[in-house]
Amino acid sequence: MARRALTTTAAAFATAAALLLTACGGGDDSPSDDIKGAGNSSGSPSASPSASAPGVKRPVIKLPSSFQLTFEDWTSSDPVEQAVLNDGKEELRAGYAAVIANDPDSDAVAFYDTEGVRGQTRQWIKSYTDKGYTVIGKLPAFNPKVILAKNGKGAALTYCTDETEAKTRHRKTGKVEGNPAGTNPYVLYALSLTKNEQGVWQNSSVRGERGKCSR
Numbered sequence: 001m002a003r004r005a006l007t008t009t010a011a012a013f014a015t016a017a018a019l020l021l022t023a024c025g026g027g028d029d030s031p032s033d034d035i036k037g038a039g040n041s042s043g044s045p046s047a048s049p050s051a052s053a054p055g056v057k058r059p060v061i062k063l064p065s066s067f068q069l070t071f072e073d074w075t076s077s078d079p080v081e082q083a084v085l086n087d088g089k090e091e092l093r094a095g096y097a098a099v100i101a102n103d104p105d106s107d108a109v110a111f112y113d114t115e116g117v118r119g120q121t122r123q124w125i126k127s128y129t130d131k132g133y134t135v136i137g138k139l140p141a142f143n144p145k146v147i148l149a150k151n152g153k154g155a156a157l158t159y160c161t162d163e164t165e166a167k168t169r170h171r172k173t174g175k176v177e178g179n180p181a182g183t184n185p186y187v188l189y190a191l192s193l194t195k196n197e198q199g200v201w202q203n204s205s206v207r208g209e210r211g212k213c214s215r
Contacts (some may be wrong), residue, residue, distance in 0.1 A: 058111065058200075059107060062097065063097055066136045067096065067135050067138075069096060069139050069141070070138070070140045072140055072141070083201060084148070084155045084201050087201035088144075088203070090108075090112055094106060094112050095109055095124070099125050103125075103129075104129055105122065106125070111200070113204075114194055114203065133169065133171070134168070134169055135166065135167070136169050137165045138165040138166060139165070142159065143160045144157065153195045154193065154194055156192055157191045160186060160187065160188055162186055163179055184211040186214055186215070188209045188212035190209075191203055
């Protein structure tokens with residue numbers, strides 16, 4: 001299931017990758033792949049009011065049963081870390097929902113992305129929609145790690161995905177495809193998030209590297 005990553009040269013990403021790579025089972029120096037992950041917020045615990053931006057009207061993101069996005073152990077006893085996890089999940093769900101809905105200009109994606117990264121997310125969505133593809137199957141996201149910036153306005157998030165049962169389907173022909181034979185299904189993602197004036201943790205950069213995770 002080929003994916004396009006949103007790459008960045010920001011120092012925040014370099015810090016996130018350096019600090020959290022080992023936590024997801026990585027350690028080799030293989031080149032990065034062009035990929036992006038997703039998740040399902042159902043069953044997630046709520047963050048405390050101070051951490052979850054009370055009064056903010058978040059977009060409703062719906063995903064069909066044909067694409068099962070799950071998050072394993074995306075919980076933290078720290079309410080701020082939990083808020084980062086919650087908003088990080090919703091940004092990723094928004095991206096997949098936009099692919100499935102054939103909507104590169106998704107308002108939900110715009111809500112969870114900073115202005116600087118929004119155009120790149122749109123290009124990633126269009127890499128599917130322009131070719132007539134949607135996504136199906138199962139994609140678990142697991143082993144999340146959060147590091148909070150000392151100023152309280154930034155965070156680094158890493159997690160892993162398993163693409164073993166994730167596939168694409170052509171909208172017109174119905175042809176279903178998975179990753180090419182021999183492709184490592186495990187992908188590490190490293191994100192930088194910024195807390196906006198509303199208190200929402202928005203994605204400001206994300207990079208994926210295949211083969212950097214294991215179960």
